[in-house]
Amino acid sequence: MAAYTEGAPCWVDALLPDLEAGKRFYGELFGWTFDEGAGPEYGHYAQAYKQGKAVAALAPKRDGRMPTVWNVYFATPDALASARKIRDAGGRLVTEPMPVGPPPSSRLRSSGGHPHGVMALAADPEGAVFGLWQGGTHEGLEKAGESDSFCWAEVKVRDAARADAFYEEVFRFEGFDLDGVIDGFRTWSPPGTEAGPDTAVGGRELMGEGVPAELPAHFLVYFNVDDCDEAARVTRRLGGRVQSPPVDIPYGRIATLMDNQGAVFAVLQDHAN
Structure with a gap:
């Protein structure tokens, strides 16, 4: 790669x-x-x-x-x-x-x-x-954006303006707000590209008032799957938990899961699947 x-x-x-x-x-x-x-x-x-x-x-x-x-x-x-x-x-x-x-x-x-x-x-x-x-000799992921591999990451924060200023200064991201599609969400595109979902490499989500105050800002890592509902069922069978059950969004079907040791991650099923 x-x-x-x-x-x-x-x-x-x-x-x-x-x-x-x-x-x-x-x-x-x-x-x-x-x-x-x-x-x-x-x-x-x-x-x-x-x-x-x-x-x-x-x-x-x-x-x-x-x-x-x-x-x-x-x-x-x-x-x-x-x-x-x-x-x-x-x-x-x-x-x-x-x-x-x-x-x-x-x-x-x-x-x-x-x-x-x-x-x-x-x-x-x-x-x-x-x-x-x-x-260096290892550049990173050799498989991404395909079934059973990493596909997305987003940071969940309480101060959107502060987070946007930080990440767009450090990585020179081009930000694009998805208000009206997913309120409180901003995508990040590489510098020099037209900002928007089609070029995005990650994003920022504003945590709502319903999120427990003790939950700190954090990143959520997503993996692509062929069947979001099946991934949730298998997670339960293996002793994990479903934090947020499968739901459709404009970009696919997602669920937030926890493995049997407490590590939280998410899965995304593309609409094509």
Whole structure:
């Protein structure tokens, strides 16, 4: 896959209490297979594949206080420069930019000992956490926007103007409000493109008054599925929960799910399916 443009979601991973249970859950739900995982020096990071292409990764939590969560990473040509932009725009760095890999046991392609890339974790002004990925020998997702792979990410916030200013400064996104279609929702398109749903790579949703006050700003990662209702049924059967039941929106049929360890994600069934 060609290198990702700046600001495009390029990788997703989940932090889970039980790595093997996570493999069983997502292996059955999405048909993913997994490599043997990296060694302890890389946190036993296990990459997931669909039809032989990298689609995500799972990692065991090193500390019980860490959240059980799906993370999304945005592509950057220069992680250090992006880190400076994040700070200047009112965000903070959770993990400073650091080179990653290559661990000898991983199936990730490597060349000449060069790192897979440079990663960082950051938080926006409301505290929503996201990642940065500066691709090296590993550029990111090898399969996306297809069945059982990543297709979308959105940040859910309480202060829309603050979030818009932050992300559009850091990644130079072109914003487009979907008022009248999905109120309180703004899509993000790469710089230099015509803003709108057809070019969008992600988005921002304003949390309504009905959302519990204790729920912080956060990202929600979506995976494409052939049958949204079946994905919800399988999630229940595997011990997970359906947070928001399947519903039709102008862009497909969606549901918000929770795996059997507490990590929340969403699924999208295209109208064509």
